[in-house]
Amino acid sequence: MKSNKILYIAIALALFNSSCKKALDLKQQGVYTSDNYFRNETDAVTAVNGIYSILPEEDYIGHAECTFDVPSDDYWRSGDHGEDEGIENLTYDASNAAIRYPWKWRYEEINRATNCIINIPKITAISADIKNRSMGEAYFLRAFGYWRGMLIHGDVPIITEDDYSKQLFNVPKSPIEEVRKQIESDLLKAVDLLPESYDASNLGRVSKGTALGLLTKLYMNWEKLPEAIATGQKVISNSHYALAPNYTDNFTRANETSTEMLFSIQAVQNVLPNDFTVYYIPRPWGGYGFSQPLQGLVNEFEANDPRKAATVLSVGDKVDLGDNKGLTTFTADLSATGFAFKKYAVFNTFADGGGVDHSFVVPLMRSADIYLLVAEALIRTQGAGAGDVLINQIRHRASPLLPPVVGAGMTQLIHERRVELAGEGERHQDLMRWDKKNIVDIAAIYNKAVSKAPIDQSKTVTFVRPKNYYFPLPQVEIDKSKGVLVQNPNFK
Template sequence: MRSKKIIYTVIALALFNSACKKALDLDQQGVYTSDNYFRNEKDAINAVNGIYSLLEEEDYIGHAETTFDVPSDDYWRSGDHGEDEGIENLTYDASNAAIRYPWKWRYEEINRSTNCIINIPKITAISEAVKNRSLGEAYFLRAFGYWRLMIIQGDVPIITEDDYSKQNFNVPKSSIEEVRKQIEADLLKAVDLLPESYGGTDRGRVSKGTALGLLTKLYMYWEKLPEAIATGQKVIANSNYALAANYQDNFTRANESSTELLFSIQALQNVVQNDFTIYYIPRAWGGYGFSQPLQGLSNEFEANDPRKQATLLTVGDKVDLGDGNGLTTFTPDLSATGFAFKKYAVFNTQAAGGGVDHTFAVPLMRSADIYLLVAEALIRTQGAGAGDAIINQIRRRASAALPPVVGAGMKELIHERRVELAGEDQRHQDLMRWDKAKIVDIAAIYNLAVSKAPIDQNKTVTFVRPKNYYFPIPQVEIDKSKGVLIQNPNF
């Protein structure tokens, strides 16, 4: 999450020990390294802002990380990235470009975060509140970098503060258990240091609730269900992280101050482009037309569930593109599947010319996700019906017309997560963790033609256990390590 104030901040490349190049014949104003940069409170804030800036990278959270959800039965990859076909069909190898792109950005996030963790405590000209907050942000953002590495690649290298100080970055992989412990340790520190909420220009930074939310997700992936319940309940019980009044409020221009958005990518019109939204919008409307929803996802919604209309654009729907031409119709030529994600098709109707709205905050983690994880953990530990109250909170928020669940088991929980979080990069990972727990058969789900739409019939994904539980380490990283990094099994 990031406020508008953060977006304007630019950190000198020299802060991260990068070489400087002559640009526009400007006089050099100073040379900064990690040793002489961290002087005061402003430096600490700017350094942390430099970690947030990585979330805008097109080859990281801006787009590339969402590619790892395209094998799911929710959508077809679409787009013009040839490497995505291998990811979708699970026919990739370690040289696949989509696997290579985000690896370096995850470690750059870890690098910048560790730099702050080492140096901010040395600053004396800083208030205790800002120091604690800045360190909490750094611990969370480092945990998030390791989180993405852990769920995508499994066993990965952990770069310690000692490694960082010695500039020793060529280290062997740690086990997934060690990586989980590293993430847990960082998140627990973040929970202790971060404030519950923000106001003014700091609105949008990660909060205590953000750290608790990711910690809940970690415990679910770790199969530590009692810990997930206890941690997630702290999010549910705190009004600072309350659900938005209406489901669709999470996907509007005004959502950036929503209490439900625990973590999001924020941009600013005409200043910072939000690649995440552009990738989902049809090309004729100024986007790239990637990740087109399938008929099977459309079929999953109940007949009276308004989340379908808030989530999907269907042929015949009307949209205001802000171009002064009134409502534009979503026509069959805009999508090969007949659908697009409406929740990301947000347009700037407040300025002449319209176009894609970059002031829309893209949710990376919502409270609703955490609610449903707690409900799942309750069902799996206490039996069917134990999660009913929480599931019904989510359903009542969607519509009072939706019938309440009674005695809900995993079938109902899986349905609720699919329709509530559609297109939010959860489905493939959810199915894999449920498959590991023998709750679903992911191979059967993916090998099935799930609907009558031609594109659904053409999508047949062969899932191989245990190979496809994790993606390989990029081959270029294996090569650069000179034998220190060992490739994941089966690759």
């Protein structure tokens, strides 16, 4: 998303320059609305860039959306946000702040995307390639906003183009089936409009593979397994979305050009910083120390699996903090569990100023996720062993020393998703998805104490079906709607 970075810098400079002038010295150059803003190709690209700029928001993908995975058996919430305890223990109610934070940003993303979808087709001073790409980006990003809302809340409001044109934003919830259809419709349009890949100046924009990847995830959530296989195979078979040569490559600065990065958060140090990484880094190292791995996750890794060292910082591990002091040792006092997520502990070199790398490209969806979803769908439709080839591609990429699976069923698939995607926000949603099909017993997994060594505490989570499959709508949104929005039935 290099062009986005240029945009952010330009905005920052403009704000700085304007602050140096007295208000009375400013001459109004024009007033822009949706009706008169979209004049040319530059306006279209800039408007789409504005949709992307929401992603790093701390109260959206930058942190708040990550909170919804902390009930899982992979995490100890840690941190100093009191509202996170209710999310982790599933004792939240509709007034919980963590539930409220991302709601407005999902709909801001939907709002900006819909604005582009309505107005970009009216532009005549634009090339066909840029118009198609921009429309595809807008459709994907709108689908992503609805996807996050649907995963977390189930039934959510759909704001149509007609509603938008009438400025009608206070609308009732739509049933989850309709929300899935809306997401599917937007993603299919995005698949048709988006390019397969980009040149160096536009790396980070969503591609055809990004839309196919999210569509695969939608079909798995929807239990449309044949559709998930057909869609996911289009990602797997395309060299533009090939796995990175090394697992660790996905969690270094080099990942900016990786074909495996289907979707990511991009940011610029000191201009549009990315709060995502800082939340996972220990406080003495400049982070906030949230979402720490539990011993059970660490134990899940097999011997000779280098993904463990790439994923988790353990006592005794060495890290270069870019402070010109050489390697720093990770010690037990840096974490309540004795571990931290190494895959997000990325630091600038001393030459670059040291400290937390706020411009590290954070993966939101990798090709490896799609490989394993297709493998799962094959196992569930064709039987044990049908996903072996795909699972073994993931394992062999991790290390040739890992023994290949033979006749793998769901037990092996569940293990592989846990270690491959640890800390990437998939575990809780995976377990709920499997619980609904009686593949796992999420209540049994969660309703037992999980050791939080070395501190003498434990984590116990009581999962209640069907209540905890979805979170309530934020009470503040219910109140603002004056009766138009109705709370989820298990939270009235």
